[in-house]
Amino acid sequence: MARYELPVPLDLYVYAAGLVVVTSFVVLALVLGDQLGSRPVPCPRWEAPLLTWLGRSPIPRAAGGAAGVLVLLTVISTGLLGSQDPLRNPSEYLTWIYFATGLVLLSAAVGNLWSLVNPWAAVYDVTLGRRGWKPRLVLPERLGRWPAVGLYLAFVAFELVFSAANRPSVVGALALAYSVLTVAGMALFGRDRWLHRGEAFTVLFDLVGRFGPVDAERDERGVQRVWLRPWGVGLLEPTPAGWDLVCFVAVMVGAVVFDSLIATPSWLSFRASIGLWAHPLGLHAQAAARLLGLLLVCGSGLLVFVAVASVMVRFGRRTVDRDETVTAFALTLVPLALAYMAAHNYGQIVVWSQALIPLLVDPFGRGWDVVPLTGYSPSHALAGAAMVWYTQVALVVLGAVAVLALAYLRAGERFQRARWALLSQYPLVALMAVYAMTGLWILAQPVTR
Amino acid sequence: MQGAFLDWGFGTLTNPTDPQSHFPSSDRVAYDRPAVRAFRWRAAWVLLVALAGSQAGHLLIYRLRFGAMAGPLQESGVHAYFPDLAQSAASLVGGALIAALGIIGVARLLNGGAAARRVRTVSLMDLLAVLFTLQFAVFLTQETLEAVAEGLGPDPAMLFWGMAGQLAVAAPAAAALSALLSRLEAAVTALLTRAPRAWSPHTPHVLIDLPTAPGGNLPPQLRPGRLGSRAPPTSRTTSAW
Numbered sequence: 001m002a003r004y005e006l007p008v009p010l011d012l013y014v015y016a017a018g019l020v021v022v023t024s025f026v027v028l029a030l031v032l033g034d035q036l037g038s039r040p041v042p043c044p045r046w047e048a049p050l051l052t053w054l055g056r057s058p059i060p061r062a063a064g065g066a067a068g069v070l071v072l073l074t075v076i077s078t079g080l081l082g083s084q085d086p087l088r089n090p091s092e093y094l095t096w097i098y099f100a101t102g103l104v105l106l107s108a109a110v111g112n113l114w115s116l117v118n119p120w121a122a123v124y125d126v127t128l129g130r131r132g133w134k135p136r137l138v139l140p141e142r143l144g145r146w147p148a149v150g151l152y153l154a155f156v157a158f159e160l161v162f163s164a165a166n167r168p169s170v171v172g173a174l175a176l177a178y179s180v181l182t183v184a185g186m187a188l189f190g191r192d193r194w195l196h197r198g199e200a201f202t203v204l205f206d207l208v209g210r211f212g213p214v215d216a217e218r219d220e221r222g223v224q225r226v227w228l229r230p231w232g233v234g235l236l237e238p239t240p241a242g243w244d245l246v247c248f249v250a251v252m253v254g255a256v257v258f259d260s261l262i263a264t265p266s267w268l269s270f271r272a273s274i275g276l277w278a279h280p281l282g283l284h285a286q287a288a289a290r291l292l293g294l295l296l297v298c299g300s301g302l303l304v305f306v307a308v309a310s311v312m313v314r315f316g317r318r319t320v321d322r323d324e325t326v327t328a329f330a331l332t333l334v335p336l337a338l339a340y341m342a343a344h345n346y347g348q349i350v351v352w353s354q355a356l357i358p359l360l361v362d363p364f365g366r367g368w369d370v371v372p373l374t375g376y377s378p379s380h381a382l383a384g385a386a387m388v389w390y391t392q393v394a395l396v397v398l399g400a401v402a403v404l405a406l407a408y409l410r411a412g413e414r415f416q417r418a419r420w421a422l423l424s425q426y427p428l429v430a431l432m433a434v435y436a437m438t439g440l441w442i443l444a445q446p447v448t449r
Numbered sequence: 450m451q452g453a454f455l456d457w458g459f460g461t462l463t464n465p466t467d468p469q470s471h472f473p474s475s476d477r478v479a480y481d482r483p484a485v486r487a488f489r490w491r492a493a494w495v496l497l498v499a500l501a502g503s504q505a506g507h508l509l510i511y512r513l514r515f516g517a518m519a520g521p522l523q524e525s526g527v528h529a530y531f532p533d534l535a536q537s538a539a540s541l542v543g544g545a546l547i548a549a550l551g552i553i554g555v556a557r558l559l560n561g562g563a564a565a566r567r568v569r570t571v572s573l574m575d576l577l578a579v580l581f582t583l584q585f586a587v588f589l590t591q592e593t594l595e596a597v598a599e600g601l602g603p604d605p606a607m608l609f610w611g612m613a614g615q616l617a618v619a620a621p622a623a624a625a626l627s628a629l630l631s632r633l634e635a636a637v638t639a640l641l642t643r644a645p646r647a648w649s650p651h652t653p654h655v656l657i658d659l660p661t662a663p664g665g666n667l668p669p670q671l672r673p674g675r676l677g678s679r680a681p682p683t684s685r686t687t688s689a690w
Contacts, residue, residue, distance in 0.1 A: 269606035306578035
């Protein structure tokens with residue numbers, strides 16, 4: 001893709017993004033400033049009869065589970081048995097584009113789709129669940145969601161650190177190993193307990209689904225009802241406090257920021273400058289450097305957020321449970337991760353996702369030609385350089401503004417005085433302005449000239 | 450709502466008698482004067498250590514990045530201010546540390562050699578987060594201003610080097626500061642607890658503490674009953690000077 005020739009210097013875009021974030025906060029303060037109170041922030045929601053009917057029906061879950069199992073089997077089989085050229089193997093596209101990016105963003109847009117298509121839950125339900133299997137062990141409460149945090153960090157590290165992520169056989173083998181681990185975890189510790197505390201993607205999609213517009217809950221009789229709500233307000237619902245959740249969000253944000261940074265002069269220059277230190281590691285030098293970079297970005301992001309949250313609690317002038325408050329504000333960062341993921345992966349989603357189509361008729365690279373699609377090439381209609389750039393600008397700014405809106409509502413609920421809620425937000429406004437400006441500069445590096 | 454926007458929230462910082470402050474005392478944080486005073490002292494310590502830490506991080510980063518050339522590089526050109534700044538920051542921290550250790554020592558001495566009971570008042574995670582953020586911000590600002598003064602763009606590698614170097618300094622600094630603050634605050638509390646009883650002009654101070662048991666072996670003229678029958682003042686007490 002050709003780079004976009006900016007009509008004005010990049011600096012102007014960057015400063016304008018910061019100014020828009022600050023100005024948006026002023027508007028938010030005027031509109032939301034009287035949203036105060038000790039009860040959870042009230043948000044409008046509307047019952048969706050059609051979705052309620054679908055939610056109570058076993059058909060969507062059965063169909064979704066079957067689709068999820070089919071995709072999982074495709075990833076494993078084509079990864080292990082298909083072409084080892086990553087551009088010609090469906091497992092690469094299904095894993096890194098359709099699952100890790102596409103399904104996440106789609107769930108943010110329409111609701112938690114993972115609860116329908118989770119292949120491991122489907123396998124458990126059809127096998128052990130049907131026999132009334134009882135868990136054998138108890139997962140200690142003090143572990144919280146830390147197993148899921150560790151596994152998610154391992155997943156993003158595999159994606160961003162190791163060149164093996166481009167080897168279909170490794171992707172297939174790891175998908176198989178993770179399947180065994182997950183089903184074993186459900187069998188040992190209980191289906192829901194393992195899924196919601198040890199299975200990385202269930203925790204991820206739980207968070208993403210909270211941003212989505214669909215809210216499903218069971219009433220006192222256990223009957224499911226489905227509601228529609230504005231995007232993002234699900235992140236304001238009460239959540240048990242925990243540094244595990246804060247770290248999970250930090251990894252979500254840090255991973256997508258690092259993914260963008262590795263294409264910039266900042267990373268390339270740093271990698272060159274630590275060449276002397278990494279040289280003794282030989283072939284593993286690049287992976288070690290990337291792992292260090294990923295941990296630095298995630299760790300730094302976490303520490304900066306904790307510092308800002310501590311100042312926010314201080315400015316809030318009210319005695320609050322600190323861990324609970326920090327967790328609550330951490331959830332408001334999810335839109336930032338989603339917006340940045342969409343911005344950074346825009347080209348992948350609209351262009352590279354199409355490359356899967358011809359591979360579906362020849363998944364193992366055997367030269368099958370059942371449907372004549374061999375001449376198919378992806379369309380770049382939605383991926384012109386200008387469109388990519390301005391879409392990224394809009395997404396980054398909207399993400400920062402969404403964070404400020406949610407955080408302001410949360411502050412009104414926590415600190416219960418208009419003036420204190422307002423004062424508590426200034427550190428976050430500064431952080432979001434810096435983040436929008438820095439994020440835009442990073443995204444501009446490979447896209448603009 | 451209108452009142453909040455007359456000052457955009459800053460009234461609560463400058464006006465402790467803000468009418469909105471009349472809420473249940475269990476909610477109050479900022480209007481407890483000793484707590485506010487303690488918070489300001491902690492903030493001063495954090496700022497001081499962050500300034501010194503950022504310069505220590507600067508030294509570490511340049512040393513790792515440029516090796517033997519780090520020294521001459523940091524003393525010349527636009528970096529010429531650096532040795533004086535680093536030395537000044539180190540001196541300030543050193544002086545504050547000596548004063549703090551002195552206070553801790555005096556408190557221990559007055560307590561008969563035993564350390565005052567420590568209470569951790571600041572979370573280590575919070576300290577680490579604030580120190581790292583301040584140090585990283587100072588470092589990036591320094592590098593940017595130096596680059597602008599040289600007429601060049603900032604060194605792009607300094608973003609990652611800054612994270613690594615400042616984190617390496619902030620972690621031990623936070624641990625040390627946390628330990629020091631808990632001991633220092635305990636010592637100050639112990640000293641302030643002892644001082645009013647020792648030096649108040651209005652508190653009767655017993656100079657000679659004689660046994661007061663009625664069956665004790667006091668001479669008759671010093672037994673409490675005898676003393677009590679005489680007109681004040683008694684010979685056993687005197688006001689402190």
